[in-house]
Amino acid sequence: MLTPIIIAQVLWTSLATSSYYILFSLAFSLVLKINGAFNFAQAAMMTAAFYAAYTLVGIAHLPAWIGFLGAIAGSLVLALLTELLGFRLLRRRRSEQLFVFIFTLIVSEFVAFIAMLIFGSYPTTIFSSLLWPVTLVGTVAVSGWDIPAILSTIAAIAIVFLLLRFTRIGQAMTAVSDNAELAELYGIKRERIFLVTMIVAALLVGLGMFLYGSRAQVQPNTAIDLMIFAIAATIMGGLGNLAGTIVMALVLGIIQNGSVLFIPSEWQGFLLYAFLFAAIVFLPNGIRLPEWRRMSRRVSAEAVSAQNKQEA
C-alpha cells in the first residue's frame, strides 16, 4: 500500500491543502499572541470573505481577481467591525477573557446565520466548476490550484514575518505582545497596534478563504468547523509561537490526509480531536518547537521607544 507514488501524492496534496489551514492558524495565532484575544470571530471574517468572493464571481460572474479583492474586503470589514465595535469596547470595560471569548462565539454564529438568510445553506464554491486542470509531474498529479495556493501562502508567511522582523510597526506589535502596558508607557499606541494586528489577520483570512472556497464547497457554518483546526494548530504549536503554529498546521494537515493509509478511515475525523485533547491535557504549552527567533525576535518596549526617539 505505501508505495513511493502514494506517499509522494499524499505529501504533495497535503502540502497544497495545508495552505489555507496554515493561513487560518497563523491569523488566529497572531491575534492571540498580540491582542491576547481568543478570536473565534475569525469564523465570521472567513464567512464574510467567502460570500463576498462568491457574490462577485459565482453570482455576478466577475473575474477571479475581483473575487479575491472581495474576499479581502469582506474579511477586513468584519475584522474592523469586530475590533472597533467589539474588542475595543470590551477592553475599555475591562471585560473578562471569558466574556470576550463568548462575544467572539456570538459574532461567528450571528454572521453564519445572516449568511444563511441571504445565501441559503446549499453548499457552493466560488467558481461554478469543482474541477481544476491537472498536470502529471512524474507520477504526482498536480492540480492547477496547488501551485498558486502554495506560492501565495509562502508569500503571505514571508510578508508577515518580514513585517514583524524589519518594520517599526512589526516591532511595536512584538513589544505589545510581550507587555502591552509597558509598551504604552514607552509611547506605543497599543489600540493602534491591536487594530493593525486585526487587519493583518483579516488579510491572511481573506486569502485563505479565497483558496478554500475555490477548491471545496462552503456552507454558512463551514468556517466554524474550520476554526477547530486553527485552534488545534495554535495550541499544539505553543500559544503565541507563530512558527510553531505554522509547522503544526502543516503537520496536522499531512496527518489528516495520510492517516487513512494507516488507520480505518472512519477514525480520520477523530484524529484532530484526539490530538487536541492530548495537547490540552498533557502539553498545555504546546509541543516545544524551537522559536524562530530570527524572524519573530523578541523586542523590548524600551528598544522600540529608543529607536523612535533616535529617528525623531
Place this chain on the structure above:
Amino acid sequence: MGNVKRILMRLGMALALSAGVVFAMAPAQAQDKTPLQFGLAMPLSGSQSLYGKDQVQAAEWAVKDINDKGGVDGHPLKMIVLDTQADPQLGIQAANKLISVEHVPAFISAWSAVVKAIAPVANDAKVVQLSVGANSPDIARLGDYTYTTFPLADVDIRALAKYEATTLGKKRAAVLYINNETGTAAAQVYKDIFTKNGGQIVDYAGYDPNASDWTGLLLKVRASNPDVVHIQGLVADTPQVVAQMRQLGLNMTVSSYSAIYNQHFLDQLGSAAEGIIATSLAPGLSDPKVADYVTRWKKATNRIPNGLPYTEYLYDAPYLIKDVFASMLKNNEKLTGENFRKEMLAIGTFNLPLTGKTTMSADHTVNKPVYLVQVKDGKWQQIAEVK
C-alpha cells in the same frame, strides 16, 4: 302588473338557476367544512434545504390540486409545514409541535436520521409518521407508527449492485460512504448484494462528514484497482469526491444513488460526470404524467425540481393522506392517529398520481420499480428499469 309578474318570474328562475350552480359547485370549493390537518416536517433551511424546499413545493401543489377538486368530501386539506434542517433534534421538536399543538393524526417527514429520531415520539403519541424520501433500511423497524411510501435503500441499492455485477459485468467494486446514517447502512447493502452476485469488494471505506479532501482515501481506491466505485454520500461531498477522483486519474465507472440525480451535479462536474450512474425511484420524463408535472415546474420556476423523484413522492403523499381521511370520514371515525393507521392499513394499496400503485406492506416497506439513469452527453438518461 303583467310586466312586474314576468320580471319576478325571471328573477326567481335566475335565482333558482344560480342556486343550482352554487350547489353543483359546492363539492369543488372545499371551503365550508372543517379543514383536515396533517403535518409536513422538512428541511426548509440548512444544507439539505435545496431538496427540502422543492419537496414542500410539490406537496403544496398536491394539496392545492386536491382542494381545487373539492378536498376530502368537502373538507379542505390543510398542511402544516415545519422546518427540521434535516437535524434529528429539530425534527423531534417539529414532531412534538405537530402532535401536541396542532393535534394532527399523521405527518410526513424525511431524511433517515430525522425519521429515526422522531419514531419514538410518534409511537408514544400514537400518531402516524409517513417517511417520504428517507431510505435507511432501519426505517422498516421503527415501530407501529412509522411507515414509508418510499422504497428503502434495500430496493434501489440492491438493484444497482446487482445490475453492476451482472448486466454490466463489473467484478471489482470499491465502496466509499459518508460515515453517518445515510452512508453506513446503504453501503453495507451494496457490499452484500455485489458480493452475492459474484463481485468482489476490493476497498470499503467511510469518510468523515466534515472532510474536504479525500486524496488518501482515493489513492487507496486506486491501489485496489476496482472497475467500479460506488459512492454513498451526500449532495455536499459526493461531487467533490468525484472531482478529486478524476483529478487523480481514477476514470473507472462511478455509481451513486438518487441524491446526485440533479442538474446541479452535472453543472459542477461538467465532462467529469460523464458515465456516472445513479438510481431513481420514480418514473422519469418518458411518463406523460411526470412530463406534465415537470412542465408545471418549468412554468413556475423555470427549472426542473432538485431531486425530481423525491418531489414526485412528495406530490403523491397528500393524495394518500386524502384517501385515508376519506375512509375515516366514511366510517365516521374520530381523526386520531390510531384510526389513521387502521384505515391506512385497511386500504393497503393506493393509486397515486405520479408514482403509481403503492402497497403499504405489513412489514413497513413498499416495493416499486427502480430506474437506473446515467450521464450521457451531459444529460441524465434512463438506462434500465429494474422490477
